[in-house]
Amino acid sequence: xxxxxxxxxxxxxxxxxxxxxxxxxxxxxxxxxxxxxxxxxxxxxxxxxxxxxxxxxxxxxxxxxxxxxxxxxxxxxxxxxxxxxxxxxxxxxxxxxxxxxxxxxxxxxxxxxxxxxxxxxxxxxxxxxxxxxxxxxxxxxxxxxxxxxxxxxxxxxxxxxxxxxxxxxxxxxxxxxxxxxxxxxxxxxxxxxxxxxxxxxxxxxxxxxxxxxxxxxxxxxxxxxxxxxxxxxxxxxxxxxxxxxxxxxxxxxxxxxxxxxxxxxxxxxxxxxxxxxxxxxxxxxxxxxxxxxxxxxxxxxxxxxxxxxxxxxxxxxxxxxxxxxxxxxxxxxxxxxxxxxxxxxxxxxxxxxxxxxxxxxxxxxxxxxxxxxxxxxxxxxxxxxxxxxxxxxxxxxxxxxxxxxxxxxxxxxxxxxxxxxxxxxxxxxxxxxxxxxxxxxxxxxxxxxxxxxxxxxx
Numbered sequence: 001x002x003x004x005x006x007x008x009x010x011x012x013x014x015x016x017x018x019x020x021x022x023x024x025x026x027x028x029x030x031x032x033x034x035x036x037x038x039x040x041x042x043x044x045x046x047x048x049x050x051x052x053x054x055x056x057x058x059x060x061x062x063x064x065x066x067x068x069x070x071x072x073x074x075x076x077x078x079x080x081x082x083x084x085x086x087x088x089x090x091x092x093x094x095x096x097x098x099x100x101x102x103x104x105x106x107x108x109x110x111x112x113x114x115x116x117x118x119x120x121x122x123x124x125x126x127x128x129x130x131x132x133x134x135x136x137x138x139x140x141x142x143x144x145x146x147x148x149x150x151x152x153x154x155x156x157x158x159x160x161x162x163x164x165x166x167x168x169x170x171x172x173x174x175x176x177x178x179x180x181x182x183x184x185x186x187x188x189x190x191x192x193x194x195x196x197x198x199x200x201x202x203x204x205x206x207x208x209x210x211x212x213x214x215x216x217x218x219x220x221x222x223x224x225x226x227x228x229x230x231x232x233x234x235x236x237x238x239x240x241x242x243x244x245x246x247x248x249x250x251x252x253x254x255x256x257x258x259x260x261x262x263x264x265x266x267x268x269x270x271x272x273x274x275x276x277x278x279x280x281x282x283x284x285x286x287x288x289x290x291x292x293x294x295x296x297x298x299x300x301x302x303x304x305x306x307x308x309x310x311x312x313x314x315x316x317x318x319x320x321x322x323x324x325x326x327x328x329x330x331x332x333x334x335x336x337x338x339x340x341x342x343x344x345x346x347x348x349x350x351x352x353x354x355x356x357x358x359x360x361x362x363x364x365x366x367x368x369x370x371x372x373x374x375x376x377x378x379x380x381x382x383x384x385x386x387x388x389x390x391x392x393x394x395x396x397x398x399x400x401x402x403x404x405x406x407x408x409x410x411x412x413x414x415x416x417x418x419x420x421x422x423x424x425x426x427x428x429x430x431x432x433x434x435x436x437x438x439x440x441x442x443x444x445x446x447x448x449x450x451x452x453x454x455x456x457x458x
Contacts, residue, residue, distance in 0.1 A: 088175075090193070090302050096159070096180040098187040100352070105360045111138045112359070113303070114179050114193040116170055117201075126195050126300045130170035130178055132269070135190065137359045143314060146359055147323040149266060153335075154327065155343040156185040165343055170195075175302070186326075187352040192302045198255075200298040202247030207294055208283070210246050211275035215253065219268075222259050227252045250275075270323060280315050288312045322358075330354045 054062075101108075117132030118125075135148040152167035158181050161172055169181040175193045182188055196204070205211060215223070217240040227234035227249065237249055245253060254272045257265040283291060292308060301308075327333035331354065333346035357363075 088300050088302055090176045090179065090191075092191050094176060094180065095191060096184040097189050097191065098183055099189075100187040101189050101356060101360065104356065104363050106364075108360060109139065109141050110359060111140075112136070112188065112190045113138070114175075114182055114190050116175065116178060116193060116195045118170065118195060118197040120197045120199070125199075126197065127174065128171055128197075129167045130195075131167060133166060133178075133182070135182065135186075135188065135355070135359075136194075138311060138314075140311070140314065142320075143317050144320045144322070145314075147270075147321065148355055148358060149323060149325045150182070150186075151262070151325060151327065151344055153342060153344050155338065155345045156181060156348065159184065164339075165341065175300070185348050185352075186355055188355075194299055194301040194303065196299045198251060202251045204295055204298050205245075205247035205250050205272075205276065207247075207291070207298075208276060208279040210244055211250050211272060211279060212242065212244050213250070213253065213271055213275055214242050215240050215245075218259055219253065219256060222256055223249065223252050226255070266325065274321070277315070277319070277321075283315075285312070285316065324354075324358050326351050326355055328354065 113136050115132075115134040115136050116130040117134075118128045119131045120126075120128040129152075131152050133150040133152060135150065137146040137148065139145070150166060152165065154166045155163060156166045156169075157163050158166075158169045158172065159177065161168070166181060166185070170178040173180075175195060179190050179193050183190055215237065220237050220240040224234070224236050227236075230252075231248070234252075235246060235249060237243060237245070250272050254269045255265065256268060288309065292305065292312075296305070296308070327344055327346040331346035331351050333344045335344050336342065338345060
């Protein structure tokens with residue numbers, strides 16, 4: 001008993017000693033902390049005194065607000081990075097912008113953007129020939145979109161290269177040179193562009209759930225033949241009539257031409273875009289941002305996310321869409337083989353006047369240089385006093401198709417053609433004679449993977 005009592009007293013003494021050591025260490029730490037606080041410049045500053053005068057729960061709220069702001073800024077950075085990932089600016093000073101439109105019409109509210117459809121099948125590539133070239137003119141005031149399709153075989157001047165097909169400009173210098181070529185040859189003021197390619201166009205269509213179109217039996221058979229040649233797992237279209245097409249099927253449909261002509265292919269492209277617009281109108285406006293983010297990741301453009309979103313309200317409105325082809329009957333274009341390649345040759349100045357009249361209407365009685373300010377230049381009523389005729393596209397082999405101003409749309413894709421082998425053509429017609437119907441369908445035999453374009457383009 002005595003021994004146990006002695007052990008118990010020793011344990012208590014050791015425990016008390018440990019407690020005293022801990023208390024002493026704590027007091028020492030508090031003393032050091034007090035000395036640091038006393039010497040702290042921040043704590044002794046006016047802000048520091050006010051800050052430490054707050055209660056702990058008040059300081060906790062301030063800390064929470066700061067953390068929330070940091071998280072919001074981080075989220076904004078991520079979203080901005082995603083939405084601006086497709087944004088690719090071009091040098092406006094090197095676009096050959098013409099002042100002719102401003103001189104004739106003043107500063108209008110119509111916004112022009114170039115839409116290019118490339119012949120590449122490489123999903124990650126935005127280089128190659130622009131098989132489809134469309135000037136999209138957006139008039140928000142009148143809720144109108146006008147599509148001016150420039151035929152890919154148009155024979156034009158390309159800065160730094162010999163005169164040749166306009167579709168080669170994109171292959172030589174990308175969007176920068178392609179936009180410049182449009183501005184210089186058609187006296188335009190385009191500063192922005194959107195580019196899509198075959199590989200990603202199908203994905204964009206699937207994003208909206210495909211499209212519903214009227215397909216003839218002849219188109220169905222040809223569509224399946226081409227699709228099967230390019231993809232062993234191509235989903236066959238089982239019936240004709242009013243059918244639902246997947247993105248892959250719709251892209252092949254928009255490229256069909258050998259069963260008729262380039263004019264009919266253009267009509268198919270218009271039908272595809274018209275069907276896409278119908279699908280887009282089914283989307284809730286609350287989903288526009290998400291849809292645009294996904295869609296624009298499939299293309300390349302100089303437009304910012306906010307600029308594109310500003311046009312979104314037009315989708316739900318009573319939107320009017322019109323389209324013409326350049327060259328049309330007004331240009332009296334000559335189609336045939338010239339300098340080893342099949343091209344359309346026509347008066348580019350007349351084509352410019354035709355294009356301006358379609359987009360902007362008649363020239364004011366007294367042309368203006370600035371909005372609301374009359375100019376001292378003489379009146380110009382030579383070729384702009386009448387509006388373009390409302391004719392349907394023509395399949396006449398000798399000339400370009402008639403302008404189509406019906407309320408429909410046209411996408412920006414078509415088949416590829418050879419740049420490096422100008423001798424492989426579908427026509428041997430002399431340049432100044434009317435080509436046959438087979439010739440007028442346009443273009444050479446077209447490889448899937450075209451080489452880099454050569455100077456004497458096809």
